Amino acid sequence: MKKTDVVIIGAGPVGLFAVHQLGIKGLRMEVIxxxxxxxxxxxxxxxxxxIYDIPALPECSGETLTKNLLEQIKPFKTxxxxxxxxxxxxxxxxxxxxxxxxxxxxxxxNIIIAxxxxxxxxxxLPLKDLEKYEGKNIFYSIPDxxxxxxxxxxxxxxxxxxxxxSLELSKFSKVTLVHRRNEFRGAPHTLSQLDKLKKSxxxxxxxxxxxxxxxxxxxxxSITIKNDxxxxxxxxxxxxxxxxxxxxxxxxxxxxxxxxxxxxIDVNTNNFQTNKEGIFAIGDISNYPGKLKLILSGFxxxxxxxxxxxxxxxxxxxxxxxxxxxxxxxxxxxGIKDK
Amino acid sequence: xxxxxxxxxxxxxxxxxIENGLTVMEGAVQNNITGIDADCGGSMACATCHVYVxxxxxxxxxKAEDAEQDMIDMAHEPKKNSRLSCQLIVTDQxxxxxVTTPEKQS
Numbered sequence: 001m002k003k004t005d006v007v008i009i010g011a012g013p014v015g016l017f018a019v020h021q022l023g024i025k026g027l028r029m030e031v032i033x034x035x036x037x038x039x040x041x042x043x044x045x046x047x048x049x050x051i052y053d054i055p056a057l058p059e060c061s062g063e064t065l066t067k068n069l070l071e072q073i074k075p076f077k078t079x080x081x082x083x084x085x086x087x088x089x090x091x092x093x094x095x096x097x098x099x100x101x102x103x104x105x106x107x108x109x110n111i112i113i114a115x116x117x118x119x120x121x122x123x124x125l126p127l128k129d130l131e132k133y134e135g136k137n138i139f140y141s142i143p144d145x146x147x148x149x150x151x152x153x154x155x156x157x158x159x160x161x162x163x164x165x166s167l168e169l170s171k172f173s174k175v176t177l178v179h180r181r182n183e184f185r186g187a188p189h190t191l192s193q194l195d196k197l198k199k200s201x202x203x204x205x206x207x208x209x210x211x212x213x214x215x216x217x218x219x220x221x222s223i224t225i226k227n228d229x230x231x232x233x234x235x236x237x238x239x240x241x242x243x244x245x246x247x248x249x250x251x252x253x254x255x256x257x258x259x260x261x262x263x264x265i266d267v268n269t270n271n272f273q274t275n276k277e278g279i280f281a282i283g284d285i286s287n288y289p290g291k292l293k294l295i296l297s298g299f300x301x302x303x304x305x306x307x308x309x310x311x312x313x314x315x316x317x318x319x320x321x322x323x324x325x326x327x328x329x330x331x332x333x334x335g336i337k338d339k
Numbered sequence: 340x341x342x343x344x345x346x347x348x349x350x351x352x353x354x355x356x357i358e359n360g361l362t363v364m365e366g367a368v369q370n371n372i373t374g375i376d377a378d379c380g381g382s383m384a385c386a387t388c389h390v391y392v393x394x395x396x397x398x399x400x401x402k403a404e405d406a407e408q409d410m411i412d413m414a415h416e417p418k419k420n421s422r423l424s425c426q427l428i429v430t431d432q433x434x435x436x437x438v439t440t441p442e443k444q445s
Binding site for chain 2: 041045046049117118123126157158159179180181183185210228244245247248249284293
């Protein structure tokens with residue numbers, strides 16, 4: 001069990017700036033995020049797309065914004081728990097105990113939920129009842145390609161992941177690539193390689209097809225695909241891989257007894273606390289009259305929430321507002337030597 | 340201004356008026372149309388405002404750009420007449436548009 005002052009759920013831009021605001025107040029924090037890297041939607045959905053409304057940055061990509069925020073919080077040496085999703089929340093005296101899907105637990109007086117639209121999860125194949133095959137015959141990511149040697153593999157998708165894995169796995173398995181339209185989206189080099197492998201019969205391409213059904217019974221042997229005209233084809237399959245990108249799901253947070261409006265959490269605008277003391281919601285996931293889903297709004301929300309977090313984490317100390325330009329205390333926390 | 344009809348997976352219809360210049364997605368969200376999630380807020384990054392456009396309309400409106408097609412690849416059960424409603428900008432010409440929302444968005 002890790003003891004800390006604040007647990008931040010979500011390492012998107014707003015979660016990262018919350019680290020800064022807490023850090024300059026001398027608080028310790030731990031950050032949990034289900035993605036494999038910090039940045040949230042900025043890094044996962046639009047790393048290259050320009051953002052034009054970050055104050056004092058006329059133009060900035062999602063990736064640059066993330067890089068700059070990470071640079072800004074470097075002095076605090078914050079611990080990130082990535083590829084990890086929060087699961088359970090229980091109150092213990094005046095503290096909150098939070099458990100993750102990897103069995104880690106944290107205890108803190110404050111939880112800041114900066115979860116955006118939820119945690120990123122792979123988008124799954126549209127058929128029902130495929131869960132029983134997941135992790136056995138059906139995969140949405142490839143932890144270990146050795147498992148996929150000498151198999152009949154059917155890959156669904158038309159983007160980079162689907163193409164790259166088709167090329168890679170065709171070296172030692174029979175690969176069929178199925179996509180809903182004739183066009184694939186990939187680097188020119190990847191596309192030309194795919195074409196070569198198709199011509200030499202190493203990869204079978206089926207377009208425009210989508211999955212229609214799998215065989216009956218408990219063991220996956222074959223699947224049926226169907227096109228828009230209703231034509232079906234049966235394919236042998238031991239392994240199905242689906243690469244349809246990521247979706248965002250709120251997950252267990254919705255079950256924590258917080259007042260919610262649609263998929264967002266109601267907060268007050270004094271300190272962005274929810275209906276539960278010590279639990280805050282900031283950024284896209286927060287809801288209050290006039291809320292704008294802008295990164296800059298999230299930054300403001302982080303600053304205000306951090307004040308209340310300080311008061312709860314240090315009940316015996318007096319909170320003193322300080323400017324970063326002039327406070328020696330803040331400078332020492334940032335590792336800046338005063339002249 | 341255009342009157343736009345949304346039909347859900349069970350066949351329930353709802354007709355709403357959307358101002359010119361807004362997207363069909365924005366109109367749907369403002370009017371609490373169920374079946375449109377719009378998780379990314381219209382940046383064409385999530386495919387959760389996916390709709391099926393009635394065939395006669397599908398052929399009438401401008402075709403989807405490549406980036407939209409790439410995103411529709413990620414949608415739940417895409418079809419030939421799939422579009423992202425965040426890319427459909429309302430004009431008087433869209434008056435009478437009929438779209439069906441998919442069984443689910445994610």
